[in-house]
Amino acid sequence: MVKKSSTVKSKKSSRxxxxxxxxxxxxxxxxxxxxxIKSNQFRVVRVDGVHxxxxxxxxxxxxxxxxxxxxxxxxxxxxxKQGKLGERTAVEQRDAIIREVEVEALIDIETAKxxxxxxxxxxxxxxKLRKRLGET
Numbered sequence: 001m002v003k004k005s006s007t008v009k010s011k012k013s014s015r016x017x018x019x020x021x022x023x024x025x026x027x028x029x030x031x032x033x034x035x036x037i038k039s040n041q042f043r044v045v046r047v048d049g050v051h052x053x054x055x056x057x058x059x060x061x062x063x064x065x066x067x068x069x070x071x072x073x074x075x076x077x078x079x080x081k082q083g084k085l086g087e088r089t090a091v092e093q094r095d096a097i098i099r100e101v102e103v104e105a106l107i108d109i110e111t112a113k114x115x116x117x118x119x120x121x122x123x124x125x126x127x128k129l130r131k132r133l134g135e136t
Contacts, residue, residue: 045102061112064104071098
């Protein structure tokens with residue numbers, strides 16, 4: 001039979017003594033820690049615009065973030081010249097700009113207000129930096 005080490009027992013018993021506040025990340029009065037962890041679905045997306053509105057419940061904003069791009073051809077036809085690719089003779093593609101919806105977010109009104117304030121702050125900082133660099 002394998003004997004358990006005393007360090008394992010002390011870790012387990014000290015873990016039981018951790019208060020709920022410490023488990024929630026609260027270290028001292030008026031302070032709390034948040035750890036940011038990327039989900040399995042995390043990805044970076046380009047955002048060129050947004051589409052949406054107020055959700056039917058009236059308490060949520062629905063916004064679909066999209067990126068814009070030129071259409072990718074559905075089909076191209078090329079001449080072959082001595083076994084090599086020659087000039088393109090036909091192309092079949094959409095006759096519109098593509099707005100690819102990357103993600104949709106449902107945001108309660110209070111969170112939307114905080115996001116709007118955050119965005120305004122970032123825009124103000126960017127405008128000041130661009131002005132300092134002589135950009136308009």
